[in-house]
Amino acid sequence: MKLYFLAKNCERIRNMYCPFCGKQIPDDSSFCPECGNDIRDSWEKQPYPPEIPQQPQKKTGAAKIILIVILILLVIAAGVIAAIIFLKPSPADKAETKTKSESVKSDKEDKSDKSAKDEAKAPADEEEDEEEKYDPTEGGIHRYEFIIADVTWSQAFADCKSRGGYLVRINSEEEYQYILKQLDAGSYQKIQFFIGGRRDSGSSEYYWADEDDELYGDQINTSSYWCSSEWLSGEPSFRDGANEEEYLDLLYYKNEGRWTWNDAPNDILAVVPSFSGRIGYICEYED
Structure with missing residues (x-):
């Protein structure tokens, strides 16, 4: 009885799984009830639960990484293409740049031409300045000779x-102070000395004569000339009664205790x- 019961139970256990x-x-x-297959003829063929083959696991992690890398590369490529498209100068921009470049080049050429013209003009200007201005070496300290003689201004000019x-x-x-020291050293206070300045007849402007x-x-008898304070009071007077005074001399004026400038007649x-x-x-000698 026990064996029959065990056999029946084993049979029942064997048939409890779908083949x-x-x-x-x-x-x-x-x-x-799960897969819907007819299992009436299969009870004896599948005494134990069948071994169902395991489905291989999908490697989703690596695929996701590859997909992300591809997406990143696509985004970068799209950015580069967009930058090229937007930063590429348009024909209008090229034309404007070309115009500016030509304008800058033209300005440089104009400046170069102006500089060349100025350089060419400089010698001519220097020549004009040399004609208008006296020798730049004048005004220095030279050698001087004091001569006493009863002569006219014209004779003194020719003799020098x-x-x-x-x-x-x-x-x-x-230069003037240097000459005054020599005049004082020579005790020339009683002599009046012709110097090389004069004016044209009918003019009131005194200049040096070459x-x-x-x-x-430069005009000598102006307030801007260096000797404006050296004139004798009321001089130059240009005439003394009927006598024209057109030449310059130095004389010692005792009342003021100094050498002064004066205009005098030629004789x-x-x-x-x-x-x-x-x-x-x-x-005056420049040797």
């Missing part, structure tokens, strides 16, 4: 030239004969 899908099913089933110099032209305060007796340089002795022996002139 197709391996699911446990009721003992009296004709069809598998014949000696290899010229009738003194005092172009600076420094070696050819041509007037040049002082013809106007004031008593000045005989008291006329002189200063020759």
Whole structure:
């Protein structure tokens, strides 16, 4: 009795699984409630739950990484393409850049032409300046000779030239002070000395006279010239009664205790004969 019971139980246990899908099913089933297969002829063929092959796991992690990398590369490529499209200069921009470049080039050429013209013009300007201004070496300290003789201004001018110099032209305060020291050292206070300045007849402007007796340089009798404070009071007067005074001389004015500038006639002795022996002139030498 016990053996029969065990056999029946074993048979029941053996037939508790679907031979197709391996699911446990009721003992009296004709069809598998899970997979729907007819299992009536298969009870004896599948005493134990069948081994259902395991489906291989999909490797989703690596696929996701690859997909992400591809997406990133696509985004980068799209950005590069967009940058090329938007940053590429349009024909209008190219034309504007070309115009600016040509404008800059034109400006440089204009400046270059102007510079060349200025350089070409410079020598001519320098020549004009040389004609208008006196020798730049004048105004320095040179050698001076003090000559006492009863002569006219014209004779004094010619004599200095014949000696290899010229009738003194005092172009600076420094030069003037140097000459005054020599005058004081020689005790020449009683002599009035012709110097190399004069004016044209009918003019009121005094200038220095060059070696050819041509007037040049800056006007001497102006408030801006360096010797404006050296004139004798009321001078230049241009005339003394009927006598024209067109030439310059230096004289010591005792009332003021200093050497002063004065205008005088060409022939002082013809106007004031008593000045005989008291006329002189200063020759300047640049050797």
